[in-house]
Amino acid sequence: MGKLWKFILLGSIVLILVLMGLGLGRDTKKIPTALLEKPAPILRGPALAGTDTIDIADYKGKWILVNFWGSWCGACVGEHPELMRLDRLIKERDDFAVIGVDYKDTRRGAMAFLRRHGTPSYPMVFDPDQKVAIEWGIVRAPESYLVNPDGMIIKKEYGPLVRNWFNTVALPLIEAYNAKKKPGAS
Amino acid sequence: MWIEVGHFAAILALVLSVTQMVAPMVGIRTGQLAWIRVGRYSAFAVFGLLTIASATLIHAFMTHDFSVTYVAQNSSLKLPTFYLATAMWGGHEGSLLLWAWLMSFFIAVAAWKHWKTHSVSMPWVLMILGGVTLGFLCLVLLLSSPFERLLMIPPDGRDLNPLLQDPGMVFHPPFLYLGYVGFAVPYAFAMAALITGQAKDEWILATRRWTLFAWTMLTTGIVFGAYWAYYELGWGGYWAWDPVENASFMPWLTGTAFLHSIMVQERRQMFKVWNLFLIITTFSLSLLGTFLVRSGVLSSVHAFATDPGRGMYILGFMAVMLLFSFGILVWRSEALKADNRMDAVVCRESTFLFNNLFLLVGAITVLLGTLYPLALEAFAGAKVTVGPPYFNKVFIPVMLGLLLLMGMGPLISWRRAAQGQLKKNFVIPAILAVVGIPIALFLGIDHPYAIVTVMLIMFVGSSHFIDFKRGVHSRMQSGSSNPFSAIWRMVGRNKRRYGGLTVHIGILVMCAGFIGSGMFQEVQTVIMQPGDKVKLSGWELTLDRYHKVRKDNWTATEAVIIAVREDGHSVTATPQKRKYDNHEMETTEASIFSYFWEDLYVVLGDRIPGRGWAIKAYRNPLIGWVWYGSFIIALGAIVALFQGRRLKKTQEAN
Numbered sequence: 001m002g003k004l005w006k007f008i009l010l011g012s013i014v015l016i017l018v019l020m021g022l023g024l025g026r027d028t029k030k031i032p033t034a035l036l037e038k039p040a041p042i043l044r045g046p047a048l049a050g051t052d053t054i055d056i057a058d059y060k061g062k063w064i065l066v067n068f069w070g071s072w073c074g075a076c077v078g079e080h081p082e083l084m085r086l087d088r089l090i091k092e093r094d095d096f097a098v099i100g101v102d103y104k105d106t107r108r109g110a111m112a113f114l115r116r117h118g119t120p121s122y123p124m125v126f127d128p129d130q131k132v133a134i135e136w137g138i139v140r141a142p143e144s145y146l147v148n149p150d151g152m153i154i155k156k157e158y159g160p161l162v163r164n165w166f167n168t169v170a171l172p173l174i175e176a177y178n179a180k181k182k183p184g185a186s
Numbered sequence: 187m188w189i190e191v192g193h194f195a196a197i198l199a200l201v202l203s204v205t206q207m208v209a210p211m212v213g214i215r216t217g218q219l220a221w222i223r224v225g226r227y228s229a230f231a232v233f234g235l236l237t238i239a240s241a242t243l244i245h246a247f248m249t250h251d252f253s254v255t256y257v258a259q260n261s262s263l264k265l266p267t268f269y270l271a272t273a274m275w276g277g278h279e280g281s282l283l284l285w286a287w288l289m290s291f292f293i294a295v296a297a298w299k300h301w302k303t304h305s306v307s308m309p310w311v312l313m314i315l316g317g318v319t320l321g322f323l324c325l326v327l328l329l330s331s332p333f334e335r336l337l338m339i340p341p342d343g344r345d346l347n348p349l350l351q352d353p354g355m356v357f358h359p360p361f362l363y364l365g366y367v368g369f370a371v372p373y374a375f376a377m378a379a380l381i382t383g384q385a386k387d388e389w390i391l392a393t394r395r396w397t398l399f400a401w402t403m404l405t406t407g408i409v410f411g412a413y414w415a416y417y418e419l420g421w422g423g424y425w426a427w428d429p430v431e432n433a434s435f436m437p438w439l440t441g442t443a444f445l446h447s448i449m450v451q452e453r454r455q456m457f458k459v460w461n462l463f464l465i466i467t468t469f470s471l472s473l474l475g476t477f478l479v480r481s482g483v484l485s486s487v488h489a490f491a492t493d494p495g496r497g498m499y500i501l502g503f504m505a506v507m508l509l510f511s512f513g514i515l516v517w518r519s520e521a522l523k524a525d526n527r528m529d530a531v532v533c534r535e536s537t538f539l540f541n542n543l544f545l546l547v548g549a550i551t552v553l554l555g556t557l558y559p560l561a562l563e564a565f566a567g568a569k570v571t572v573g574p575p576y577f578n579k580v581f582i583p584v585m586l587g588l589l590l591l592m593g594m595g596p597l598i599s600w601r602r603a604a605q606g607q608l609k610k611n612f613v614i615p616a617i618l619a620v621v622g623i624p625i626a627l628f629l630g631i632d633h634p635y636a637i638v639t640v641m642l643i644m645f646v647g648s649s650h651f652i653d654f655k656r657g658v659h660s661r662m663q664s665g666s667s668n669p670f671s672a673i674w675r676m677v678g679r680n681k682r683r684y685g686g687l688t689v690h691i692g693i694l695v696m697c698a699g700f701i702g703s704g705m706f707q708e709v710q711t712v713i714m715q716p717g718d719k720v721k722l723s724g725w726e727l728t729l730d731r732y733h734k735v736r737k738d739n740w741t742a743t744e745a746v747i748i749a750v751r752e753d754g755h756s757v758t759a760t761p762q763k764r765k766y767d768n769h770e771m772e773t774t775e776a777s778i779f780s781y782f783w784e785d786l787y788v789v790l791g792d793r794i795p796g797r798g799w800a801i802k803a804y805r806n807p808l809i810g811w812v813w814y815g816s817f818i819i820a821l822g823a824i825v826a827l828f829q830g831r832r833l834k835k836t837q838e839a840n
Contacts, residue, residue: 006516017505022564024497106795
């Protein structure tokens with residue numbers, strides 16, 4: 001074996017080991033979204049209950065949490081109490097809205113789910129053929145996006161929202177945003 | 187109580203694997219044979235103890251002992267008995283124990299068989315294999331113990347993952363492990379040869395059959411996995427270039443290269459360092475595969491529940507092993523010089539050389555494709571997945587190059603091929619290869635790769651046939667008048683050669699299957715209501731009805747679909763969406779009808795509320811050939827395995 005070959009062989013082995021080491025800490029379950037820092041896609045659809053059409057454009061200028069769920073999803077049951085708590089919290093704020101999107105589901109199933117686990121007051125879009133979910137790049141349920149008042153997506157939540165999500169995750173973002181904007185200008 | 191016995195046995199085995207490492211060293215230092223013998227008996231004891239450990243775990247499954255965490259997580263009262271025993275390797279902890287157990291079995295066999303014949307290498311072999319066992323047992327006992335008990339005993343277990351409740355899954359892991367672990371013995375002999383500086387042919391003779399056995403098991407394991415993916419995962423394919431599939435494929439490639447290049451060392455005393463490099467690489471890649479699967483570094487269908495600590499440990503283990511092995515190889519390689527040089531460009535040695543280069547290039551491209559996402563994320567922070575397009579682009583040419591060499595190899599003589607002989611040998615295969623072009627076009631094949639494959643299949647097939655015919659012919663002239671007894675005697679005298687050529691034919695059949703199913707698959711996706719019809723090249727599918735089915739531990743929605751072929755042949759497909767009682771996830775049970783030329787493959791997709799269900803129907807041409815080919819490969823490998831230790835000086839046919 002020539003010197004060069006020895007060097008190449010041992011070098012590539014060390015490189016592979018280093019790569020593996022670097023790879024260890026990653027979370028392979030998270031598929032990154034291409035929507036971060038981009039304007040929110042269109043979200044229009046029939047309401048789950050009633051006959052209205054819900055459109056995200058009507059909430060422009062507010063913070064919006066778009067939460068994707070379905071009655072077929074086990075983790076959504078666990079997340080639901082946190083959503084109910086969020087629903088109560090944002091009633092006191094006029095700068096924050098939540099839109100639920102019930103996708104790949106039947107109206108009956110979704111209604112039964114809400115009857116059992118509680119019906120929040122925020123609007124729900126019914127998306128049986130996943131039109132909205134595909135547009136927003138949803139991989140699993142539950143997943144949520146946070147949209148800022150400029151209509152930009154600034155965060156994606158994979159899986160259920162953490163406990164006390166509004167105070168630990170949303171508030172710091174809102175405060176940082178407001179601090180950037182000059183007082184008086186909206 | 188039994189599980190504690192098993193646990194204790196495993197701990198003892200760990201202690202004894204340390205003995206197996208240390209005692210032979212002391213023996214070498216002091217020159218006392220007794221110490222080395224202690225190492226040997228330790229190896230036997232480790233195997234016995236791990237047998238007890240594995241047996242207690244299986245016993246815990248059979249008796250529904252849910253106080254054992256691992257049993258509670260991977261079994262349930264409703265689990266069919268057949269899967270109770272095999273659930274032992276349904277999860278991470280148990281499959282590592284299985285690995286360690288198979289490993290100890292091989293070590294015991296090696297210590298028993300090669301004790302007299304390889305007295306110089308033996309202490310080192312025991313030491314190195316003891317080290318590998320120790321590494322695995324530490325992982326089993328310290329980081330992922332299957333012997334843990336729960337404080338609160340659940341009334342029922344969580345059940346085995348439904349995807350694993352399938353006969354294919356019962357065989358896939360053990361065979362794969364037999365392959366991975368089987369390479370450990372040749373690896374240890376190679377290391378011993380390096381350390382003792384006796385890298386003559388002794389280690390090759392000792393390891394030839396081990397390697398062949400391991401290679402056969404690995405091939406079978408991979409094919410089982412592919413077949414399982416085909417009928418259980420319901421996506422119409424069998425190979426997705428998933429990182430973990432690649433992890434099993436890389437050692438296969440280098441192992442195949444090794445099997446070929448040891449022939450050159452046997453015959454011509456060349457490629458010595460290269461062979462050592464190949465077998466060390468093969469075993470390293472086996473370990474790498476385990477690492478990739480078990481550490482969660484890469485996302486894949488095999489991504490089991492992972493924890494970083496475990497990954498760190500395996501990485502450390504890998505680092506020690508890789509640096510130690512390749513370090514010694516680099517340091518000692520000077521001592522090994524080839525006795526011969528290539529005499530000519532055109533000779534059998536050079537076909538082997540190119541075969542090795544192609545296989546290694548194949549392995550490197552697969553390795554690059556597997557590690558590229560890791561590298562990109564580590565250095566650029568971007569996430570990518572490398573998918574089939576890359577692998578197909580780089581791998582098909584490698585495969586075709588290998589086929590070309592495969593056709594040439596048997597007809598070229600060692601050392602130097604005479605011009606006249608070449609002409610005589612290759613005229614017919616070359617003509618047949620050209621004839622392959624119109625045949626391909628007639629079959630409606632228009633893709634260049636596919637046409638080249640047809641040509642090469644003709645070429646290799648005819649060259650192997652000519653070789654075989656010549657052998658029979660010369661035997662007939664030298665006394666045996668009956669062709670069958672001539673064939674019998676010829677193959678009997680030369681099991682390795684003709685076993686190997688049979689494997690080639692199997693590979694050929696498989697390649698036809700790859701090209702057919704890979705390039706000519708047709709698929710229809712439709713939403714169907716009862717009474718709807720859909721056409722799929724030569725088949726017409728009519729949906730009869732949907733209904734619910736209930737069996738053992740699952741319920742399912744089943745579609746009943748009448749499929750009629752052009753010639754009037756009709757079958758009833760019943761694809762299902764199954765929901766197992768203890769699981770959220772649904773599994774897809776495809777309905778598959780296999781024929782010689784094609785498979786009809788029907789899958790029930792998602793429900794589209796108010797409009798019926800999505801039905802996916804595939805026509806997979808020649809896919810059965812992948813499985814037929816693997817049978818032929820197994821057959822050839824078994825024939826080759828029967829050849830005795832010493833290479834008989836038989837008259838070569840050429």
